[in-house]
Amino acid sequence: MSLDILSIKYTDFDADKQFEHSLKHSGFAVINDHPIESDLIDEVYEDWKNYFSSEEKTMYMFDEVKQDGYFPYLTENAKGSTAKDLKEFYHIYQWGRMPELIGPATVKLNHQLTELATTLLSWIDNSAPKSISSLFSMPLNDMIVNSQFNLFRIIHYPPMTGNEDASSIRAAAHEDINLLTVLVAGSEPGLQVLDEKGEWVDVTTDKNTIVVNAGDMLKMASEDYYPSTTHRVVNPDPSINVSRYSMPLFLHPRDEVTLNKDHTAGSYLNERLRDIGLK
Template identity: 35%
Template sequence: MTNAILTETIRPVSFASARRDPDGFAAALGRSFRETGFAVVSDHPVDTGVIERALEDTRAFFALPEAVKRAYFQDGGGGQRGYTPFAMENAKGEAQKDLKEFWHRGRDLPAGHPYEAVMPPNVPVAEIARFDASTKALYEALDAMGGVLLEAIARDLGLPDDWFAPAVDNGNSVLRLLHYPPIDGDPKGVRAGAHEDINVITLLLGAEEAGLQVKTRAGDWLPIQPPEGALVVNIGDMLQRLTNHVLPSTTHRVVNPSRERMKFPRYSTPFFLHFNPDFEIRTLPGCVTAANPDRYPQAITAHDYLLERLREIGLK
């Protein structure tokens, strides 16, 4: 996607303005989310060294022999931590499996934490010396940035800036290291079928290979490739539900490349920011009006909502 098209459709919002002009930042971010469910945030604070080290180790992991990678698969774990093999996950409502494999890193909890029963420990990798440290560093950087974005979202919704803080301080957030292998021949599926994310917000750094597309309200597919130094943020189903669809969770997909690019793999590192497992997703009163009545009169915990989706996408 060219930068010209990008700025006409989803105008980048500078993260540097979050502290300098919090009202302006919140309004710009909220406007983009309300119109498209997505925002492009430029001048992000995540150190390039942190990103590069995590990506280097991601490539090294997926280059390991299949038998070595499969030893890190947590059977029955719903893909929450460790390795999920190629063609195991599908988009909600789709029978065809996605052409991808991935690794999940979550939050490190202290021993005896109340969430231990529903948030499994991370899986250490023996073959790549720096893997655990580099992925942890990227996780923590994106988690911190996500907290600032939630402050802006709260402000835009007319809530106190710190409204989300106690709801996500021990959230079941996940860093997903994604590998879409080179494509041979004429596959039946696509790299990632059309779907919406389940979580609160997703932070996505730009990938070297194109393929991410967003579905517009008119039903067209818009390619998204953030410029260097920017990332894409999108609303997940949990926040859509909390806000009674004031902030929409937008459908997106990763399409297969052109014939000349099929021989190249694609790597991506989305950070799925989640609520605490026992947080009750209950419609915000300020998002209910006569024109927009409450779609979800029954509250649900974030953990129960997650389990529902894991079953729908074939991981449970």
């Protein structure tokens, strides 16, 4: 494997430098011994398993303008792909709707992950070469302060039925739109990243790890110093054909934040939402 994805102990004295190194050389990092409560993650997964198996989910259909709410199966496609991803999902914004079935644990987890992400962004600011950090229009963690577009996405990948389009997988190859993504370990394997040789490599995690990756906005703001690495979620082996659940938090700058000479965060987000069929 040529990608240098580091597994980093959150409490290490040089965790910030390890993290920045891993993002620079792979676009990804895996965080261990982090402050997110394991029992809280389990509770949130259980709440959303109940939601996706209920009839109530269709009461919260997504708003095409606001982008909050429930997105049915086969709604989204990756940029440049016509095949729809084999998933359904729910978008949570701090101002958005929350299903009645969902308890307070989701809000608590969202808050904890946002605090963790804020710390990780400060690690980048503090550890990046001055020639790179000077490119940022403001410190990275300041970009997300009071952002209305930080997105907590709860994803359900149903078991395979055998009737799926032959070209469809759970999440086709893509890069994330946003600044930084913080992802508690999925309930099942399936996440892969594309290495420098053009080969797909499994991202191995356990339930107590958090995967972090740079998005296109960080790549743009750093003038390509931090790569936004292509990744996907593959279909399961028939022997383990069960649902997979995943909970990424996508950190988005405020709309007016300048990324580079061509884009603000708002202009780039709208362009990409059109690309993937959500606008």
